[in-house]
Amino acid sequence: MLEFPETSQSLIARIKDLADEAAWTEFLGIYRPVVYRMARRRGMQDADAQDVTQRVFIAISQAINDWEPRQDRPPFRAWLVTITRNAVTKALTRKKPDFGTGSSSVMELLNGEPAEEPETTGEFLLEGRREALRWASDQVRPEFSEATWRLFWETTIEGHPVAEVAAATGRSAGAIYMARFRVSQRLKEKVLEVSKLWDI
Numbered sequence: 001m002l003e004f005p006e007t008s009q010s011l012i013a014r015i016k017d018l019a020d021e022a023a024w025t026e027f028l029g030i031y032r033p034v035v036y037r038m039a040r041r042r043g044m045q046d047a048d049a050q051d052v053t054q055r056v057f058i059a060i061s062q063a064i065n066d067w068e069p070r071q072d073r074p075p076f077r078a079w080l081v082t083i084t085r086n087a088v089t090k091a092l093t094r095k096k097p098d099f100g101t102g103s104s105s106v107m108e109l110l111n112g113e114p115a116e117e118p119e120t121t122g123e124f125l126l127e128g129r130r131e132a133l134r135w136a137s138d139q140v141r142p143e144f145s146e147a148t149w150r151l152f153w154e155t156t157i158e159g160h161p162v163a164e165v166a167a168a169t170g171r172s173a174g175a176i177y178m179a180r181f182r183v184s185q186r187l188k189e190k191v192l193e194v195s196k197l198w199d200i
Contacts, residue, residue: 012069028057030135031057031131032057034128035053036053039088060080060083067079132191150169151165151175152183162177
């Protein structure tokens, strides 16, 4: 099983080597879905969102050698957010060749509406945390039996009452609480490995 990374700085150091396929696989596994979902939320079609996502990671690969963690610089996540925001904005504001026209009164009405500026940093953080949880779940699930995982999933993720799951599975409430605790603790450990990357 691939471990995400020993330290957050080690992953950044590893992706500076463009030939390090394992590092890039780990990095893209966490951040690619985040960038893609942000582009889709801005109204982009799948193909356009895929294109923007690819452009973001090409830009990162070209600029990563210049990024260093320092006190006087923003954290890595802010750098990633800026690249993503710029790529999405550029894609959305490009004039399409089949740009429609309307009467001047319609255009005046549309231009009079204030443009909404979404909170991309907060959105990026939320999506990043969701993706970190998805990633961590995929990583730790093989460490548990199917029964243990199901007890955790049904009570913690799906929100079924412990008593209901206990009756349905023939397990004691104590066994269910123990399963929940073990899986939750392991997920927290795995998510922390990824979360270290946000603050450097």
